[in-house]
Amino acid sequence: MIAKPAQRLTLFLLLAPAILWLGLLIVLPHVEILVLSFSERVAPRVYAFGVGNYLEFFTEPLYWRTFARTAFMSILVTALTLVLAFPIALYIARVAQGRLKAMLLLLCLLPFWVSELVRTLGWMILLRETGVVSYVLRSIGLSSQPVELLYNDGAVILGLVYGGLLFMIVPLANALESLEPAVVEAGYDLGGSRWTVLRRIVIPHAMPGIVAGCIIVFMLTVGNFATPVLLGGKNGLWFTEQIYAQFITRFNWPQGAAFGMLLLLLSSAIVWLGLRLTGQSLGTTLKQA
Template sequence: MTGLVRRYGPVLTGVILLLVATWLVLLVVLPQLLMVDFSLRPMLPPSKAGGPEDVYTLGNYATLWTNRIHLSIFLKTVWASALVTLVTLAVCYPVAYYLAQVAPKRRLPTLVLMLVVPFWINELLRTFAWYIILAYNGPLNLALVWLGVWTEPQRLLGGDVGVIVGMVYVYILFMVFPMYNAMESLDRNQIEAARDLGAGWARIHRRIVVPHAKPGIAVGCIMTFMLAAGSYAVPALLGGPQSRWFTEVIYNWFFEGGNWNQGAAYAFILLVLCVGFILLMMRLFRVGLADIAK
């Protein structure tokens, strides 16, 4: 705070803080409070609103535990989002390391641009592209049949495989850039010294690179998991009845069932799940909010 006042002056600092506070209250705090209020009330016709039946209850939350179908979808969403996070981490770690420590400085802008340019296209269009690629007679199936990987095309859409592949691609940048930002500050001399002392690549990454990049890995995992768990477009386009996502159930409660109270309860449960995952990552990687903010 003192640094802000010294840099911008008391008047401009006050204006900045007021704008930030207004943004947080109007777009974060109030919507969440309204969602909690909705989730704790039963769905009633307007004529009964505020009457004796309009009382706070946990019935909307209990619905998830009594509805076995919705509970199984919720648990499937949890493990599938975790799987998306792990696969994205495995794919992005070598990419981030190459960009941060191996790629020549003169080629780095071109490589970063090659990663970013595809994401200038709308998420729906990129998801539709994977719909074409993963189709029964799509290019991926035709290529794998031609290579002899399998004898006939396989159905990759309408199940969890297509959804997970699509999510890994859609959210790849949210994993790459936090890790790249953390690895970039690693002194290359530490890696060279470890190599001169006889350490293999696995040990170098386990003892030097990964500990240094922990904040970036934690941020990437948090962002990827939250985006995957809260995704609607990807499972709706690439999935099917057997691969429904919990966000699709929430959408149905709001816009098809017309039960905003039940939908708010399910949405709040999903929010609590994401907050719990954040705390788990912070504890697992032993990082604090200050480390993540870097």
């Protein structure tokens, strides 16, 4: 079928903002970074094509260990977020009614009205040596001296789970809401225990929502910068910090670009693996998100 020229022009004009946005802000910078990552400095201000930046990653243990640590911690954060968010989403989707439901979702959303930086600083106020939690522990006699709760993996995980919770709850609640109450009742009626009904009916039904939430939370966590830096301090060791250091501190843009590409590869690979393992397709997952 051949469209009339006027129709084609309309279609083109309608698509133009999206194409420009994709092209200028996403595709172009990534192509630039990809090209940059393959250039090596051979002399001051002289660059040549080469894979040195990638080799550097594998030869320097700090880099690939930080990389592996980031991947592992992100998966852990995603799993913890899922476990925490599931009962909340189940409550919002299946128990709460009308105004209560809207209010609960609003409560989840409320923290996101302030910037991530401010939220993280809030955690610092709570967790630092002279902070609220330390003070309370001392005043009820559980500790004799100030307790430092910041600058460890626990604090980083706490901050990241907190930041990811909403993005897990919303797709989960969406998926759970579409489960017909009679199907759950039938599950009990035919002799299923709570656990059987959850395992064989509720979770399989919510699978697209689970996968969608996990992908979003994983992506947000892997690419997070402020939370690991502020709550983890020197012990944060997040891969985004390495990228930041290469671009800003060391001014080694090609190295930073190579790290950026590796991070993109990592998150894509893990998402692909996750989809394969759960037998979900990207299409059904995106519908839930």
